[in-house]
Amino acid sequence: MPAALILFGLGCVVPAIAQYAPPDQRTVYDSWMRDIRSNRPSTRSPAPQTDQAAKFRAAQAQNRYNDQQQKMFAEQNARIARENERIRALNADYDRLAALGQRALDGSVDAMREYGFELMNRADSSERTKETGRAWVQAASDHGDAVSKQWLRQQAAQLAQKREEAEKNARDAALAESIRTEIVKAKAGNVDSMCWLGMRYYFDGTPAQRQFSREWLEQAVAHNDKGTLLFLVDQTRNGIGTPEELARAIDYRRRLAELPNQSTVCLELGGIYLTGKFGVTPDRAIAAPYLEKAAAGGQLDAWFMLAEACDHAIAGPRDREAAIACYRAALAQPLKKYYSDKKNNEALALSLLLLDPASHPPVHAA
Numbered sequence: 001m002p003a004a005l006i007l008f009g010l011g012c013v014v015p016a017i018a019q020y021a022p023p024d025q026r027t028v029y030d031s032w033m034r035d036i037r038s039n040r041p042s043t044r045s046p047a048p049q050t051d052q053a054a055k056f057r058a059a060q061a062q063n064r065y066n067d068q069q070q071k072m073f074a075e076q077n078a079r080i081a082r083e084n085e086r087i088r089a090l091n092a093d094y095d096r097l098a099a100l101g102q103r104a105l106d107g108s109v110d111a112m113r114e115y116g117f118e119l120m121n122r123a124d125s126s127e128r129t130k131e132t133g134r135a136w137v138q139a140a141s142d143h144g145d146a147v148s149k150q151w152l153r154q155q156a157a158q159l160a161q162k163r164e165e166a167e168k169n170a171r172d173a174a175l176a177e178s179i180r181t182e183i184v185k186a187k188a189g190n191v192d193s194m195c196w197l198g199m200r201y202y203f204d205g206t207p208a209q210r211q212f213s214r215e216w217l218e219q220a221v222a223h224n225d226k227g228t229l230l231f232l233v234d235q236t237r238n239g240i241g242t243p244e245e246l247a248r249a250i251d252y253r254r255r256l257a258e259l260p261n262q263s264t265v266c267l268e269l270g271g272i273y274l275t276g277k278f279g280v281t282p283d284r285a286i287a288a289p290y291l292e293k294a295a296a297g298g299q300l301d302a303w304f305m306l307a308e309a310c311d312h313a314i315a316g317p318r319d320r321e322a323a324i325a326c327y328r329a330a331l332a333q334p335l336k337k338y339y340s341d342k343k344n345n346e347a348l349a350l351s352l353l354l355l356d357p358a359s360h361p362p363v364h365a366a
Helices: 002-019 023-037 051-105 109-121 127-142 146-187 191-204 207-222 226-235 243-257 263-275 284-296 301-311 320-331 345-354
Strands: none
Touching: 051 109, 109 127, 109 146, 127 146, 146 191, 191 207, 191 226, 207 226, 226 243, 243 263, 263 284, 263 301, 284 301, 301 320
């Protein structure tokens, strides 16, 4: 019975020892266990473990644990010290602020200003506390404090600037939304949207967006939009530009002259073909229909321009009979004042009809 107990004990203890044995000693324990299980005396014994090595490893582990504990305690003490220092600083700051507030209540103007600034600039101040601080600064200003007055003026200017920036951002957002809406409508063929986009990019766009302005305006021109044509005609009145730009300016006027009630443009276009502006070749035959249309629309100056061109061989051969016919057509209608040094237009028309063409200077055609 004792021998069985001994073998049972060895069967439990030896595997546990072998589990933690170094790799080079496990073969010894394995052989020992085989001998025990086969009920044979062991021929080998495990490598002896000295008590000194075990004590050394235990001491090392204890030293590491002690170092960790000391480090943890040191950090904890440092945190406590910092927290105590922060609390002392807060108490001192609150005591100083309370004393400053008491001085402000006692009527010190400087204390009012400083107390107000303190309340507004503290990181932990709520909006209500900041409003209280502004009230103290206002009180200091009411007592004549120059620094408070200057600060209040600066705050008012900053507030106005922020409000203006907010309004501008709102306008820009609304404009961007309007542009997106108008682009959708313009792509669907809405001519008014094309004109609106072209003018918007022209007046409010960046230099890079001017190209978009030209594209949308040209699309509106392709639909003979009156507003777009009037705008482009007005933008090209100086007659300066590249040959392509001048050719477009003439095309704008031609398109506009084809629309009803455009006597002013017809008068201008007739004058252009009489004088050769915008790089065109002077041609009275082309100018005459535009001038006649302008005269029919109430531009009586057109009769005088055409009569003088016929009478003085401007932009074509001299035609005295055509000149007299134009003068008579002008006389047949109520005339407005043409020369500032004549009493009335009837007398002027009669004098031009009777005078020899070489005896009076030509009237300017444009």
